[in-house]
Amino acid sequence: MANLAPIKLRPDQNYVAYFLTLGCNLRCPYCINLHSGKVTGAAGGRQMLPEDWVAAANRLILRDDLPLTLQGGEPTLYKGFYRIVNEVKGSIKMDLLTNMSFDVEEFIKNVPVGRFTREAPYAAIRASYHPGQNDIEELIEKTKRLQDAGFRIGLYSVLHPSPEKKEHILKTQKRCRSLGIDFRTKEFLGKWNGSLYGTYKYDGSVGGKTIGSCECKTSEIIVGPGGDIYKCHSDLYGGRDPVAHILDEDLAEAGIGSFKECLYYGRCNPCDVKVKTDRFQIFGHTSVEIKNIKGAKVG
Ligand code: SF4
Ligand code: SF4
Numbered sequence: 080m081a082n083l084a085p086i087k088l089r090p091d092q093n094y095v096a097y098f099l100t101l102g103c104n105l106r107c108p109y110c111i112n113l114h115s116g117k118v119t120g121a122a123g124g125r126q127m128l129p130e131d132w133v134a135a136a137n138r139l140i141l142r143d144d145l146p147l148t149l150q151g152g153e154p155t156l157y158k159g160f161y162r163i164v165n166e167v168k169g170s171i172k173m174d175l176l177t178n179m180s181f182d183v184e185e186f187i188k189n190v191p192v193g194r195f196t197r198e199a200p201y202a203a204i205r206a207s208y209h210p211g212q213n214d215i216e217e218l219i220e221k222t223k224r225l226q227d228a229g230f231r232i233g234l235y236s237v238l239h240p241s242p243e244k245k246e247h248i249l250k251t252q253k254r255c256r257s258l259g260i261d262f263r264t265k266e267f268l269g270k271w272n273g274s275l276y277g278t279y280k281y282d283g284s285v286g287g288k289t290i291g292s293c294e295c296k297t298s299e300i301i302v303g304p305g306g307d308i309y310k311c312h313s314d315l316y317g318g319r320d321p322v323a324h325i326l327d328e329d330l331a332e333a334g335i336g337s338f339k340e341c342l343y344y345g346r347c348n349p350c351d352v353k354v355k356t357d358r359f360q361i362f363g364h365t366s367v368e369i370k371n372i373k374g375a376k377v378g
Pocket of ligand 2: 284293310311313314341342343344345346347348351352367
């Protein structure tokens with residue numbers, strides 16, 4: 080591996096995500112990863128080798144309150160997952176976003192507890208409950224087993240606007256909490272029954288009537304399965320316009336996190352433009368900042 084200059088994050092960069100794979104073994108109808116064959120090209124096709132992910136992680140200089148998040152798709156499906164969590168230097172703390180379909184005993188045997196241990200207002204391992212896709216009884220059992228093994232784990236589910244689904248999630252949350260399991264809900268984003276749900280900072284950015292141009296700047300480092308760095312989740316899932324590669328020797332020149340031209344305003348992913356809590360759990364943050372919007376029909 081060539082001499083990779085360290086990547087020191089600026090204070091305004093507050094999320095680093097390595098998407099090990101966009102593949103998943105569930106088929107949630109609302110999946111924003113568009114895993115059902117639509118993710119192609121740069122983002123969907125190539126996968127970096129485990130040793131490359133290790134090198135990519137080892138060059139990060141992270142603040143104590145900023146982990147490297149492994150996500151996907153389902154990141155534990157990536158063949159080198161256990162190698163990565165074992166071989167990356169100990170100072171890199173990781174978070175994991177998972178559907179918990181992995182074999183829990185194999186996970187406990189192969190993952191050092193310290194890798195996913197840090198002080199934070201939320202669990203480092205965040206497992207998602209998708210009604211109709213994964214089984215809550217199995218998730219509860221696995222959560223307890225992981226807790227007994229010393230891991231801090233939380234369950235998350237989207238609070239769907241449909242009254243029946245919402246009631247089910249809230250009941251499940253109550254039950255999990257009575258069992259000593261941290262169960263949190265997430266806002267539903269996107270369209271349901273003809274209405275757009277979610278609070279977005281920029282009008283017309285999600286599901287916009289037309290596509291416009293703008294300048295956009297992100298506070299996140301988003302790395303796709305092939306190692307490409309993208310401006311946002313929309314670019315990642317669309318496999319378009321990577322700004323650099325995580326194994327480029329010196330990333331300083333790529334100007335990651337500076338304003339860049341985008342020709343897809345109106346096709347933004349809700350994750351990037353929704354108003355949300357930051358890593359200190361303070362509400363009002365958006366992942367991207369957008370200016371000079373042209374040609375998009377808003378409102
Ligand atoms: S578990 Fe996540 S990545 Fe997998 S299909 Fe469901 S929403 Fe998509
Ligand atoms: S404007 Fe939207 S699609 Fe374009 S880079 Fe920003 S978040 Fe991504």
